[in-house]
Amino acid sequence: MSEPRLIVGLGNPGADYADTRHNVGFWFVDRLAAELRAALAPQGRFFGTVGRAGERWLLQPATFMNRSGQSVSALAQFYRIPAEEILVVHDDLDLPPGSIRLKKGGGNGGHNGLKDIQARLGTADFWRLRLGIGHPGERDAVAGYVLKAPRREEREMIDAALDRCLIAWPQLAAGDTAAAQRILHVKPPQESLP
Structure with a gap:
């Protein structure tokens, strides 16, 4: 893994969406910014909220999920950051709450934010930090599910996963994928039960 120079947290802007499952990427960037003492502020030319920590940029697109790529590509092109130095943090329906997976490239799993980033960058070869939010069980229920707040016990598991992401930061x-995965890819408590 290359050292990430752009860390993108996906979500939707505005108070109505702040606590929804779709915004776990925003939650991570908020925590990382606090940890790195990086002030986040709106920047119109990058269509999002931006922070800087040394040579690294933190970004929360303000374009709504399905146009996330507009914000990501604007900042990446301006600072000449290649796809392999971008880490996108997003919600993942295919993982239970509390689970985390770090991977590079691959499909978008129907995630509109990833889909738009791939289209705008012209490649899928960026890193993803996939944060599990669970699945409602029926495909037709997905849109409403991701735009609702997680139940209290789910939020606790997601918060524990976010804590683990900061421990692995x-x-x-440093771009040490194997060491990061040893911290991130542990099974959360509900998966460890027989």
């Missing part, structure tokens, strides 16, 4: 920042 030094390894992520």
Whole structure:
């Protein structure tokens, strides 16, 4: 893994969406910004809220999920950041709450934010930090599910996963994929039960 120079948290802007499952990427960037003491502020030319920590940029697109690529590509092109130095943090329906997976490239799993980023960058070869939010069980229920707040016990598991991401941040920042995955890819408590 290359050292990430752009860390993107996906979500939807505005108070109505702040606590919804779709915004776990925003939650991570908020925590990372606090950890790195990076002030986040709106920047119109990048269509999002932006922070800087040394040579790294933190980004929360303000374009709504399905146009996330507009914001990501604007900042990446301006600072000449290649796809392999971008880490996108997003919600994942295919993982249970509390689960995390770090991977590079691959499909978008129907995630509109990833789909738009792939289209705008012209490649899928960026890193993803997939944060599990669980699945409602029926395909027709997905849109409403991701735009609702997680139940209290789910939120606790997601918060624990976010804590684990911060613990793994030094390894992520150094580009040490294997060491980061050893911290991130542990089974959350509900998966460990017989």
